[in-house]
Amino acid sequence: MTPGARVAAAIQILDRILAGQQAEPALIAWARASRFAGSGDRAAVRDLVFQALRRRDSLAALGGALSGRGLMLGMLRAEGADSDAIFSGTGHAPPPLTEAERTAGAPIAQAEALPDLPDWLWPLWQASLGARALSLAHAMRDRAPLWLRVNPRRATPAQAIAALTDAGIDAIPDPHLPTALRVTSGERRVHGAAPYRAGWVEMQDLSPQIACSLLAPRPGQQVLDYCAGGGGKSLALLAVTDLSVTAHDAAPARMSDLPERAARAGVSVTLSPPAPSGQNYDLIIADVPCSGSGTWRRKPDAKWRLTPERLAELCALQAEILDDCADLVRPGGRIAYMTCSLLDAENGDQIDRFVARNQRFTEPERRLLTPEDASDGFFVSILTHSAGAA
């Protein structure tokens, strides 16, 4: 596909997303209907669509319209590219620019200053992040790096880096957490690469890796991963400590990959039968459903789909899960509450309300990680039951 044809495809897909379709199904539907598009074309069109969604408002302002065409025109203007060369009308390229399109659009500085967040959310974002609100909103406009976690049961960071290099993937360790590797080239090769398939490395963003490193459970402790999903947090803990880990999820199908991932990593996780009971756990991980506002670089359409009603529903569910976990932790045990959100409503405010209604718990540690100091936006609060230290 020519550059113009890729832009025309992105316009078509963006129009569907702006009309209400989710990004992934819209991309899949386009790929199925476009057998002529090779893997390089599909990746390039996907990048255009995601980049446009990350910067939706500023690109619409630059391009003069909130439409697929307006967004792609705004992107070309932001890059200083020759719009007429792309909007050429030849072959499969989009039709030439109209006179109105040529004169529409805000100046670059004015458009770039927009936060690229939904209007209703911006006051909550500012109240949560204060002086860092705009820079963190703008950090969400960039593509996120891919991070890997080295599994010390299988390899050292140096061995993993060497094996990745052999597979055509470059990765460098984080200066503070050497088992966290940032992939600097060859991202798309990771899934098929030998060190991934042999369990030497797992995909996990730096921020949850840091959060898990704060928990340091003692060998042999009973751990409940209450919202286990794919089990990323369980696997991170088991990689460094021998633990008895039970995984639970309200949607058990979400844990279907976990046994295979655990086997690849050389560890084992017990999948919980119906629901955990008793007060048997030294550590409960509550990696709760959330807005995902810290991961909007990866899932940019989610930022425009979130509504105040959905945020309120999520906050109510998070409170319910915290209360369930409070009943399952053993006296003296800990709850690690985690979200991939930057919003106080889901983070500090949620914990303050929990501690106010559950006065047996204290909060020795709370950490908000952001793209400015780690990678994805991520919150962790460690809550200790007052009957003694775990």
Ligand SMILES: C[S@@+](CC[C@H](N)C(=O)[O-])C[C@H]1O[C@@H](n2cnc3c(N)ncnc32)[C@H](O)[C@@H]1O
């Ligand atoms: C943020 S995801 C978990 C991600 C996972 N811990 C990981 O590291 O891959 C939240 C999970 O909570 C689950 N969930 C939703 N409501 C729940 C509830 N009431 N009790 C337990 N799990 C719930 C969802 O099915 C989802 O898998």
